[in-house]
Every structure is written in C-alpha cells, then in structure tokens.
Amino acid sequence: MNETSIADKTLTEQPIGLLDFFKNALGDFFSHLPDVIQNVALPLLKWVILIALGLFILSRVVKAITHVGTHGTQHFRGFVLALTATFAAPLFLLIIIPALKHQHIHAIAYDKERDGVEGFYPPADAKAGLGQTVYAREGCVQCHTQMIRPAQIALDAWRHGAGENQDARAPGPVRSNTLRDYLGEPYAFLGVQRNGPDLTNAGYRFTDKRSDLHLHIYAPKVLNDWSNAPAYKHLYEVRQIQGAGSAKALKLPGKFAPKAGFEVVPTAEAEQLADYILSLKKDFLIPGTAVASTDKAKK
Amino acid sequence: MQPVATNSESDSNADNLRRAAIDRSLKGPVLFLFTNAAFWLMASTVLGVLAALKLVLPDFLNCEYLTYGRIQPAHIAALVYGWGIQVGLGVSLWLVARRCAVELKSGQGTLILFGVIWNIGVTLSIAGILFGGNTSKEWLEFPAYVWPVLLMAFLGFAWRIASMYAHAQRTEGFMLSAQYIVGACFWFPWVFITANYALNHMGNLGAIGTGIDAWYIHSVILLFFVPVGVGSAYYFIPKITGQSIHSAQLANMGFWMLAILGGWSGMQRFIGGPLPAWMPGVGSMVGVLMMIPVGLVAWNHHLTTLGAHRQVAVSPALRFTFFGAIFYPVSSILLALISSPVTGIGFQFTHAWYGFQIIAVYGFFSMCAFGAIYYIVPRLAGCEWLSVRLINNHFWFSVYGVGAIVIMSVVSGMQQGAAMENPENWNGTWYDVVMGTRGYIVARAMAWALILWSNVWFLIHLLLMVAGLGRRSSAPTLLGHDDHETEPTIAEGAKA
Numbered sequence: 001m002n003e004t005s006i007a008d009k010t011l012t013e014q015p016i017g018l019l020d021f022f023k024n025a026l027g028d029f030f031s032h033l034p035d036v037i038q039n040v041a042l043p044l045l046k047w048v049i050l051i052a053l054g055l056f057i058l059s060r061v062v063k064a065i066t067h068v069g070t071h072g073t074q075h076f077r078g079f080v081l082a083l084t085a086t087f088a089a090p091l092f093l094l095i096i097i098p099a100l101k102h103q104h105i106h107a108i109a110y111d112k113e114r115d116g117v118e119g120f121y122p123p124a125d126a127k128a129g130l131g132q133t134v135y136a137r138e139g140c141v142q143c144h145t146q147m148i149r150p151a152q153i154a155l156d157a158w159r160h161g162a163g164e165n166q167d168a169r170a171p172g173p174v175r176s177n178t179l180r181d182y183l184g185e186p187y188a189f190l191g192v193q194r195n196g197p198d199l200t201n202a203g204y205r206f207t208d209k210r211s212d213l214h215l216h217i218y219a220p221k222v223l224n225d226w227s228n229a230p231a232y233k234h235l236y237e238v239r240q241i242q243g244a245g246s247a248k249a250l251k252l253p254g255k256f257a258p259k260a261g262f263e264v265v266p267t268a269e270a271e272q273l274a275d276y277i278l279s280l281k282k283d284f285l286i287p288g289t290a291v292a293s294t295d296k297a298k299k
Numbered sequence: 300m301q302p303v304a305t306n307s308e309s310d311s312n313a314d315n316l317r318r319a320a321i322d323r324s325l326k327g328p329v330l331f332l333f334t335n336a337a338f339w340l341m342a343s344t345v346l347g348v349l350a351a352l353k354l355v356l357p358d359f360l361n362c363e364y365l366t367y368g369r370i371q372p373a374h375i376a377a378l379v380y381g382w383g384i385q386v387g388l389g390v391s392l393w394l395v396a397r398r399c400a401v402e403l404k405s406g407q408g409t410l411i412l413f414g415v416i417w418n419i420g421v422t423l424s425i426a427g428i429l430f431g432g433n434t435s436k437e438w439l440e441f442p443a444y445v446w447p448v449l450l451m452a453f454l455g456f457a458w459r460i461a462s463m464y465a466h467a468q469r470t471e472g473f474m475l476s477a478q479y480i481v482g483a484c485f486w487f488p489w490v491f492i493t494a495n496y497a498l499n500h501m502g503n504l505g506a507i508g509t510g511i512d513a514w515y516i517h518s519v520i521l522l523f524f525v526p527v528g529v530g531s532a533y534y535f536i537p538k539i540t541g542q543s544i545h546s547a548q549l550a551n552m553g554f555w556m557l558a559i560l561g562g563w564s565g566m567q568r569f570i571g572g573p574l575p576a577w578m579p580g581v582g583s584m585v586g587v588l589m590m591i592p593v594g595l596v597a598w599n600h601h602l603t604t605l606g607a608h609r610q611v612a613v614s615p616a617l618r619f620t621f622f623g624a625i626f627y628p629v630s631s632i633l634l635a636l637i638s639s640p641v642t643g644i645g646f647q648f649t650h651a652w653y654g655f656q657i658i659a660v661y662g663f664f665s666m667c668a669f670g671a672i673y674y675i676v677p678r679l680a681g682c683e684w685l686s687v688r689l690i691n692n693h694f695w696f697s698v699y700g701v702g703a704i705v706i707m708s709v710v711s712g713m714q715q716g717a718a719m720e721n722p723e724n725w726n727g728t729w730y731d732v733v734m735g736t737r738g739y740i741v742a743r744a745m746a747w748a749l750i751l752w753s754n755v756w757f758l759i760h761l762l763l764m765v766a767g768l769g770r771r772s773s774a775p776t777l778l779g780h781d782d783h784e785t786e787p788t789i790a791e792g793a794k795a
Contacts (some may be wrong), residue, residue, distance in 0.1 A: 076465040079478065083485050083558060087522075090562030091493060094578065095511055099497055102507040136435035139368020145648055149571030153644050155719070160726040167725065177573040182505035187498060190509045190569055192437055194648040194719060195354065195736075197729055220357070228354055228733050236361035 019197050043066055057085050108287050109181065115287055124283050131276025132268050135189065138232060144199045145191030146280065150176040156198060161205045161275050174201060183283040196229060203281040211251065213274050214266055219256045235270035238262055313485045321396050324403040326679045328410035330765050332389030333672055335418050337758045339381025340665075342425075344751045346374035351744035355434040355737055365431045373428045375656065377517070379438060380449065383668075384487070387416075387527040388456045390671040391480045393679075394462050394534055398477040399467035406459070413455030420448035436498050437510075438516045446495040450488060457484035467641050475550050479530030482558065486522035490515060490562075506573040514565030519580075520659045521561040521589070525627075529553075529596055532624045535670055536600055539617040540607035549599045556592035560585050562664045567638045570647060586638025593631035613777045615690045620670030622698055626662035633658055633709065645716035650736060654708025660748075662701040669697070669757075676761065677776075682752040684768030687758045687764035691778060696753030703746035711739030 060081060107120040135141075150175035151157040163174030177200065182188035191198075206213045215222045218236050220229035236250070241263045249263040258264055266274070331565065352359055353367040392410075396403060403410075424441030427433070432442035439446075464481045467474070494515035498508055537544050544550055566574055567582030604611065604621065611621045633655050637646045646652070677683050684690060718724060718731035763769060770776065 026751060080485065082555075083482055083729060086555070086558040087486060087489065087562050089469055091489070092565070094581065095493055095497070095514060097503060098575070098578070099504060099511065102504055103501070123712075125766060137431055137433050138366065139372060139433050139435055139440075140372050141437075142368045147569065147572045148376070149644070153571050153640075154647075154726065155722060158722075158725055176571060177506075179573050181573060184348055184503065184719065186502050187434075187436060187503050187504060187508040187512075188506040188573070190506065190572060191648060194715070195649065195729075195732065224728060224730070226733055228357055228737075229367065230353070230357045230366040231361060231364070233361070235335070243419045 001159050010174075037073050060085050068129070090219055102179070105179065105183065110285070110287055115285060117206075117285060121287050122180055129272065129275060129279070131272035131274070131279075132185070132189075132272040133291060134235075135276055140199075141189045141191045143191075143195035143229070144197065145194050146188065146198065146200045146282070148174055148198065148200045149188045150280075162198070162199075164204050164281070166204055166207075169244055169260070175286070178286065183231070189287050199277065199280055200282050201280060203278045206278055210274055212280065214250055214254070214270065216268075217270060217273065218250055219252065222253060229299060232270075235267055235273065237265050237267055239265060311752055317400060317402075318397070318412065321400070321402050322443060322678045323392075324407070325393055325396055327407045328403075328414060329389045329393050329675065330679055331411050331414045332385050333676065334394075334761060335414065335575055335627060336386035336642050337754075337761050339377050339385065339421060341754050341758055343374055343377035343382055344747060344754050345379060346370055346425070346745055347747040349741050350374050350728065351747055354740045355744070366399055369429050369433055372433060372435075372437075373425050376421070376424050376440060376574060377436060378660055379604040380424065381418075383664060384453070385417060385421075386452070386672070387477050387483070387664070387669045388417075389676070390531050390668055391460050391484060392456060393675050394531060394572075394671070395463050395477050395480055398474065398534065399463050399742075401463045401466060403459075403463075406465040410456065410459065414453045414622070416455070416623060417452035417663045420445055420452060422552060423448065424517065425777075436512050438519065439494060439498060441511060442500040450573035452490055453491070454488055460484045474543065475547075475554070476530040476534040478554060479533065482554070483523045483526035483530070486526070486561070487519065490518040490522060494518075506569075510566045510578055511573045513582075514562075517565035518562055520656075524660055524664040525557065525561070525716075528664040529627070531667045531671045532600060532620050532627075535616055535620045535674060536624065538622075539614050539674075540604055540610050543608055545599055549595050553592045553595040553599065556595070557589075558740060560588055560592065563639070564589070564634075565582070566650070567640075567643060568643065568647070570640055570643055583638050583640050587635045590628075590631050590635055593628050593677065597624065597628040615684070615726060615776065615778055616670045616674035617695070618670070618694060618778065619666050619673060622662050622694075623666030623668075623670060626658060626701070629705075630655065630658040630663050633705070636709075645720065646712050647716070647736045648716040648719075649714025650708040650739070651711035651716075654705045654712065657701065657708065658705045662705060666697065666701075669693070671759070677769065680767055680769060682764065682767060683772050683774070684697075685760060685763060685769055686774055687778055689778065691745060693753045693757045693760075694778075696749045700746045700750035700753065703749070706741055707739040707742045707746065711736040711743075736781045 025044075046280050076114045097137050107122055107124070108119050109120055112118055148162065156162065157173035157176065158170075160168065160170075163170060165171065212223065212237075216229070217235075219231050220227040239262065241249075241261055245263050246265050248265050250266070252258070252264060326499065348366060349360070350370045353370060354366075357367065424445045427445060428440050429444040433440050435440065460486055461481055464474075464477055467477070494511055496509050497504060501508075502785075503547070504511065533544065533550065564582045564585040566578040567586055568579075569577045572579070609734065610617050612618065633651070636642045637651050637655055714731050714735045716733050721731065724731055
C-alpha cells in the first residue's frame with residue numbers, strides 16, 4: 001500500500017488547512033511574522049482554540065442533558081441545545097469541514113524526473129462530459145459501481161480487464177481509487193449495487209470496441225444471453241436504410257436485427273454515453289509511485 | 300423522573316373530554332396524511348414488485364420510463380418520502396398533541412395545505428425520476444428543484460409539533476415519546492438541508508459528495524425513522540398493556556446515545572473506497588456501536604411488555620407495534636453486519652444493502668406506524684375498524700412479506716458477495732452473480748406481491764374508515780379468538 005500512503009502525504013501538503021485559508025485572507029501579513037510564530041505559535045494557538053471550543057461544547061452538552069429532567073420552556077431550550085450540540089459534532093467534523101476542504105483540492109503536477117511523465121494528476125481531459133448526465137438519468141449506478149477496493153480486502157483489482165492491462169493475466173493488481181480520481185466530477189458515481197461489472201476502468205475494456213459497447217447498451221443479450229441489463233432501445237433510432245446505410249449502424253445478429261431495409265443508429269445521447277464509458281480510466285499514475293508501475297513510466 | 304402513569308383509574312371524565320377535544324382538532328390534517336401515505340405505499344409496493352421482476356426479466360414491459368435504473372429509485376422514493384415521512388408526520392402530530400395535552404387551536408387548513416405541498420413534492424420527485432430527471436444520488440434522485448418544496452412542507456409540520464412540545468400543558472410525568480419525535484422533527488430538516496445544499500449547490504464534491512449521500516441515507520433512517528418509530532412504540536406499548544415503562548433510566552440512555560451516535564454513520568458503505576479512511580472507519584464503528592442504544596430500547600420494551608403478551612394477540616395496534624419493536628434490534632444487527640469491516644466487505648454492493656433499507660423502513664418503522672394508525676384512526680374517524688379478518692390479513696401478509704424480502708436480500712447478498720470474491724471467477728464474467736441471485740430475486744418479487752395484497756386491503760379499510768363507514772360501536776375491533784363484544788376489558792384500557 002505504498003501508493004496510497006504517498007498519495008495521502010502529497011494530499012496533506014496541499015494548501016487546504018484552516019490556517020492557510022486565513023493566511024490567504026490576510027494577505028502577506030503572516031509572511032512578516034518571525035518563523036517561530038508562524039511555525040509554532042500559530043498552530044499551537046489553533047489547537048488551543050479547537051480544544052477550548054470542544055470543551056465548551058462538551059460542558060454545554062453535559063449541562064443540557066442533566067437539565068432535561070425539568071419541564072416547560074426552560075426544559076425545551078435545554079433539550080434543543082443538547083440536540084444541537086450532539087448533532088453539530090458529526091455535522092461539522094464529518095460533513096462540512098471535509099466538504100469545504102475538498103473544494104480546495106486540486107490537480108498535482110507530475111515531476112518529470114521522478115515520475116517520468118509530464119502533465120497533471122488527474123489530467124484535465126479526464127473530466128466527465130455530457131455522457132455522465134445520461135449515465136445518471138438512466139440510473140446505471142443502481143447496478144454498476146465505479147470503485148476498486150484495495151487488493152488486500154477484495155478481489156476487484158485482480159479481475160480480468162480491471163485495468164489498463166487487458167492480457168489474460170495481468171502482472172499485478174490495479175490500484176484502488178483515491179479522492180483525486182473523481183476530481184472535477186460534481187458527484188462521484190461510486191454505485192449502489194454490483195449487479196453488473198465494475199466500470200472504474202471500463203474505458204480500457206472497450207478500447208477499439210465501441211460497436212460492442214453500443215451493442216451492449218442497445219441489446220445486452222446479443223453479448224450474453226443471460227444478461228440482466230435493460231435494453232436502452234430509446235437511445236437508438238431505427239430508421240430506413242438510405243443509400244449504402246450509415247457507417248455507425250449496429251451489426252445486430254438474428255432476432256435482434258431490425259426489419260429488412262432498416263438499420264439501428266445511435267442517437268447523440270447514445271454516443272455521449274459511449275464517450276463517457278470509454279473515458280472511464282481511473283488509474284492515472286499517482287505522483288511519486290512511478291517505481292511501482294514501471295510499464296506506465298515508459299509511456 | 301417518574302415513569303408514565305397510564306393506569307385507567309387516573310382517567311377522569313375531564314381527561315376524556317380533553318382527549319376527545321384534541322382528537323377532534325387533529326382529525327383533518329392527520330387523516331389527510333394517513334390517507335395519502337397509504338396511497339404512496341401502494342404505489343411503492345407496485346414499483347417494488349416491478350423492480351424485482353426487472354432484475355430477472357429486463358425485457359418485461361421494457362420502455363424508456365420503466366427500466367430498473369429508474370423504477371428502483373422511484374420505488375424507494377415512494378416508500379421513503381411518500382409513505383414513510385408522511386405517515387411519520389401524521390403519527391408525530393397526533394402523538395405530541397396527545398402527550399403534551401395541547402389542542403390544535405387553529406391552523407388545520409394550513410397544515411392540510413402543507414400536506415398538499417408535500418404530496419406535490421413527492422409526485423414531482425417520482426415523475427422526475429421516471430421521466431428523465433433522475434440524478435442518481437441515492438435517496439435524493441429527484442430533480443434539484445424538488446427539495447425546497449419538500450423542505451417547506453416538512454418545516455410547516457415540524458414547527459407546529461415543536462411549538463406544541465414547547466407549550467406542553469402537562470408538566471408531570473415522562474416526556475419520552477415526545478422527546479423522540481421532537482428530536483426527529485429537529486434532525487430531519489437539518490440533515491435534509493445539509494445533504495441537498497451540498498449535493499445540489501456546492502458542486503465539484505466528487506467522492507465526498509457520494510459519502511455525504513450515504514451519510515444522508517443513514518441519518519434519515521437513524522435520526523428520523525428510528526426516533527418516530529421508537530417514540531410511537533414507547534407511547535403505545537405502555538398505553539395498551541397498561542404497564543408503565545420499565546426503566547426511565549434505560550430509556551434516557553437509549554435516547555441520548557442515539558442522539559450522539561446517529562449522525563456519524565453512513566460512509567462505511569464505501570469501505571476501501573476513495574474517501575479518507577477515517578470516514579468509513581467512523582461509520583463502521585458507529586454502525587456496530589448502534590447495537591447498544593438499540594439494545595437498551597429493545598430490552599426496555601421487552602421488560603415493559605413482559606406479562607402482557609396476551610394483549611399483543613388481541614390488540615391490533617399493539618400487535619403491529621410489538622413486531623415493529625422486534626424488527627428494531629434485528630435491523631440493528633443487520634446494520635452492524637453490513638457496517639463492520641469484517642463482514643461488510645462481503646456484503647458491500649450487494650442486495651444486503653437493499654435488505655437493510657427495507658427492514659429499517661418497512662419492517663421496523665412501518666410496522667410501528669401501522670400500529671399507530673390502527674390506534675389513532677378510530678379515535679379521529681369516530682368509528683371502529685370494520686373487519687378483524689382484514690386486519691389479520693394485513694398483519695400476516697406484512698410480517699411474512701417483509702421477513703421474506705429481508706431474508707432473501709441478505710442470503711442473496713451473501714451469494715453475490717461470495718461470487719464476486721471467488722478467486723475462480725477472476726477471469727469470469729458476471730454470470731455467477733446474475734444467475735446465483737436470480738432465485739432470491741424472484742422470491743423478493745413474490746414477497747412484494749404478498750405485501751401488495753395486504754396493502755390493497757389496508758388501503759380499502761382505511762378509506763372506509765376515513766369516509767366514516769366504520770362500525771358504530773363502543774367496543775374496539777380486537778383480534779384473537781375472544782368474542783370482542785363480550786370481553787371489553789382490554790377495550791377500556793385501549794380506548795383510554
């Protein structure tokens with residue numbers, strides 16, 4: 001698990017702390033302070049304030065809870081105060097602070113010498129396009145996840161076709177996902193259930209197989225007759241063949257084929273969905289881990 | 300703190316008149332909520348059958364609007380927002396008014412208006428999900444414009460409930476169930492605003508957003524459905540058995556432990572995922588720790604009911620509430636199983652998750668709500684339930700239906716998890732997952748069909764009652780072999 005520990009380290013080096021926030025807000029006021037104050041006194045002050053605040057809230061909770069026996073308006077105030085205090089802790093620590101911090105996470109630049117590649121992690125072109133809206137609208141998340149668990153706890157990473165290496169037997173597991181893999185997405189579709197395969201790195205599986213992907217969306221049973229995936233026929237247009245026919249027409253076998261003289265062509269939305277699924281390659285090289293995956297560094 | 304005094308000797312005539320006045324003042328809003336909720340429950344059940352069938356026969360009724368990806372969220376939305384929260388508000392309103400001995404002096408029309416707004420919100424969200432507005436944020440799949448509508452309607456009710464509590468006439472005794480319900484009315488808007496604001500208006504949250512969504516689901520269950528269900532059980536179990544709550548201390552501990560732990564869980568759904576490891580870690584811990592407050596409550600309920608089990612067989616309200624109270628610790632055990640890192644990995648992303656949602660919202664909460672409805676509606680409608688057989692039907696089909704759904708979901712979850720984790724399948728397709736769970740999903744569809752059968756009769760029965768077509772009698776409708784006309788002993792206690 002070297003990968004994630006290094007990733008976590010780089011993550012903490014980002015300017016996302018509360019202190020940095022005030023630093024930015026107060027301009028270069030802090031830069032004039034002596035180093036001792038900057039590096040020791042201010043962090044210390046921060047912790048003192050946090051601990052004092054925590055003790056204060058705790059004392060109010062204890063007071064309010066012991067107060068709850070009595071009744072009337074006074075009781076009501078104490079009761080609501082106790083509810084507020086007990087709920088505020090998870091609300092701030094688990095939800096609000098991580099959400100605000102996440103707003104300040106951004107892509108990390110690769111170090112050419114260390115990583116052997118240039119650019120950013122995650123790359124700017126990894127952003128999900130319009131196809132993600134179609135993916136959400138059709139509720140794909142109900143059956144497909146986009147999250148690979150670490151190899152120590154689950155077999156996700158070892159599955160055939162889980163990552164870039166599509167050989168019968170990949171030399172190693174695919175890495176599990178980090179926060180930055182989903183950067184730029186308004187909401188990560190980690191998924192509800194796995195009634196179908198994980199799609200984290202599905203882009204690799206369908207490279208050069210775009211027509212297969214369309215077949216799967218239009219009529220999943222063409223590929224596997226036991227499939228429980230719905231046929232999204234409304235994303236495709238059945239139309240009369242004109243001239244030599246469309247180059248994009250689906251090659252449907254036997255009973256799935258339309259009437260003679262007709263062809264099935266993907267609509268713009270089907271193309272967007274296919275683009276989105278083909279773009280799913282969430283195994284970008286994590287800065288500082290090039291040694292671990294030598295074949296990627298060669299690229 | 301004194302335990303509740305529920306013995307019927309203390310009921311004077313003036314008390315009875317006051318109760319009747321409170322009931323009269325609440326009739327409109329509460330019956331409105333119950334009736335609409337029952338309709339949504341029907342809708343949710345139909346969608347539940349359909350969703351399960353879709354997993355096995357994806358081509359059945361295949362059209363743009365009826366794929367599994369849309370039906371499943373619509374099914375859950377109808378269950379949670381249409382039925383669960385709506386019926387919860389109805390029960391809360393009545394219970395807090397009764398418990399605090401406060402009449403609803405005016406504003407019934409406004410409350411019904413808020414009820415209408417809530418139903419418009421639910422309609423918009425389900426139509427939105429089915430007709431192309433699905434956002435795929437679990438439990439918040441409705442289009443973004445729906446949430447202020449739902450929030451406004453909820454606050455309309457929560458405000459009245461809280462102010463009734465703040466102006467309680469009754470200063471003696473133990474306000475336990477009212478405390479639970481006011482807690483629920485306080486927590487839900489907060490959770491709802493936080494999740495909706497973060498997910499719809501902050502943007503760019505990536506995987507943290509998904510974590511917040513999981514937190515939202517668990518918080519709605521633990522901080523709305525649990526307190527309303529437990530609050531109602533704490534009211535009706537002592538009331539109908541005629542025994543006071545066994546231990547006020549246990550009850551108080553149960554409440555405050557729930558308040559402290561409830562908001563921390565949820566992110567364990569993504570163990571091994573991209574979230575910072577402490578977030579699922581805390582969730583796992585709380586998911587397991589929740590067994591303590593749940594166990595305290597269950598133990599307290601058990602001790603309160605001890606020696607009065609005959610009433611469970613006889614009173615429909617107590618029978619439903621009692622089974623709800625039994626499903627409560629069972630759902631907590633299931634939560635611990637899917638939360639703990641040891642067993643949770645195997646259950647992650649399987650049908651067990653669906654099983655947990657159903658046992659929490661249907662097995663536990665809805666059974667308590669049914670119990671409350673069987674108690675409240677005769678008092679508001681002024682007539683008694685028509686048929687013992689219909690109630691019996693409703694009860695047994697619900698219990699067996701929910702039991703079957705949950706067992707099938709958990710077992711198919713084990714099957715699914717094992718198929719995913721089987722090293723033999725490293726090069727395989729998803730054939731094992733799909734085929735291995737197929738039988739259980741067929742069973743799930745059949746179980747929903749049983750529940751559908753029970754709910755059709757429940758709805759008809761409720762509508763007849765609301766229309767005032769119930770039995771005109773001074774004796775309530777009781778179950779069991781006893782001839783209820785000749786044995787009014789429980790009747791007096793239950794009527795109080």
